[in-house]
Amino acid sequence: MSTPVSELQALLAEPKQVFITTHHKPDADALGSSLAWATYLKKKGHSVTVVTPSDYPAFLNWMQGNDEVVVFEPRHNERQVRDLVSRAEVIFCLDFNCLGRINELGEFVRQAHGTKVLIDHHQRPEDFADISFSNPKAAATAEQIFEIIRDLGDQDLVDKGMGEALYAGIMTDTGSFRHPSTSRNVHLIIAELLNAHIDLASVHRRIYDSHSEIRLRFLGYILKDKLMVNREFNTAYIAVTQQELRDYESKTGDTEGLVNYALSIEGIVFAAVFIDRGSAVKISFRSVGDFSVADFSRSHFDGGGHHNASGGVSYQPLDATVERFLGLLPEYQAQLVSTPAVPLAVAPPVA
Template identity: 55%
Template sequence: MQDIEAIRDLVQKPQTIFITTHQNPDADALGSSLGLAGYLKKKGHRVTVVTPTDYPDNLKWMSGNDEVIAFEEKSRVAVTRLIAEADVIFCLDFSALSRIRDMEPLVRQARARKVIIDHHLEPEGFADFMYWDSKAAATAELIYRLIDQLGDADLVDIPMAECLYAGIMTDTGSFRHASTTGDVHRVAAALLDTGIEVNPIHRRIYDNVSIDKLRFLGYILNEKLVVLPQYKAAYITITADELKRFRSKAGDTEGMVNYALSVEGVVMAAILIDRGDEIKMSLRSVGDFSVRELACRHFEGGGHKNASGGRTKMTLKETEAKLLEVLPLYQEQLLETV
């Protein structure tokens, strides 16, 4: 669904614009937000980007990062005012307001017109307008397509292109996921044509690991990885004490689930993390097995067929036990998946 003409009208004249994305932003979430912010500023708008939580240090090189506000108790008054003053609120890379945590009631009740730009399934009906395509590989791809359809592709400069390319690169798994299409390659080519250099972007994101994170990963793979050949599945559990022990920061657990999925013969993987107030889950799969269906049905989650998330209010042990109870229901499907 693409309300392109309505969005064109919204950005036709200078407005006060608020941009937000989901909690624990990844490169697509932040890159999309900063790429769109850069474009809107060039169009004369007053723009603020606010994230529901902080994000990893390896994303803080992006142009515009210094002006991003991470929502926390000390910024609550300022963010509440910004939302109240906004004419337009852009919601990027999420489809349900629960994904912005404590900002949910503020955005839901805001007078501003709301726009979703996203590629996740089944968007919640809170927005006035949408630029949404579940077949898009990344929200950053949609941001470029929107700017192009508005006739402003020539406004995409190197700093904006770097942000958008980072989002596309990471959400496609460096162009190896099944979501990678000819369209996303064409968008990537257009971004490259601005003059960006790919190698520095890749190094800033993937080759910028703290020693604590590297040791944490080694510990996880050696001590916490469980492989279940009878289900062609693997999973990892991480306690709150382990996060503290290895001085884990925002983003340090990002991507760990993919190591479980990379085990020979594994077609579904999960990571369960004790975040104190809840257990956060990330699930990944290959082929036709839908972790989205499993997450939606059993763990209050959702996402994509091969990449989804979930959460529980149970203990870590209870959540692990529930996962082990659920897997037999999918055993036949898992064993048939290649």
């Protein structure tokens, strides 16, 4: 009986034209797993292009291979990206579970003739891939990438640059190794990455200690004036307007982590951040314990993700979106009040 690894091994037995993509507004796991996988495939003789469906935070620019990433911009390089997708013999979809998560790229990939391979750790994947590595129990897609390289017999090809990209993905998606998803296997993989001479402190510093002054002032404003707490439903939320983003010269990545502050309040079980992006309101949901934000987001805000960490979207105005959210809370009061508010760390949102 064939397995995804054996199918992948057969697929990659000869050099191929490879296309790799990941989700909108890539985070450290999305970009780190994509770039590490790209480097591995290049070492095996494949021709590889990484295309992201949007820009990503500048604090990820240090990753090995970053200078070769193609950022899809429909008004500027649509023809180039369409051509890359159509010519690809193998298309890898990393760290997302439905084609809607890659914007316009989704239809390009859906219509492409190349073999589609999904590598992802989110719940309920869409059935679009020919080969699927879907493991919701994995802490990060970077964890899966390491395991696949190892299972293909090529762990020795993991160099320092690949290792640091994978470490960044695992570190951020586990909340610096504090989430319940931080398994024994995660720590064993980090031990193996240390054999590639990765610099743990440097990776942490480049991601978490590289904020601009104005970004910190933005954070101060948000926590002072925008953080709302509803004790009746053990819920905290933040809503950020377009004008506020402009006032603080917000860049991609500046809203990451806001939801963590809301959930860190003692007694809070459910936290949400609403970001008005103009074309839509992007939402990050986080929870502790048994309350599933994946189910909540999927039911009400066209989203999904993990049990305690998910995202959603609304096409209503910001105020109307928040009002709809607040109006839903009474429906979940029993769950929100009965769930112990254990202070668990949460993953940074992509908002």
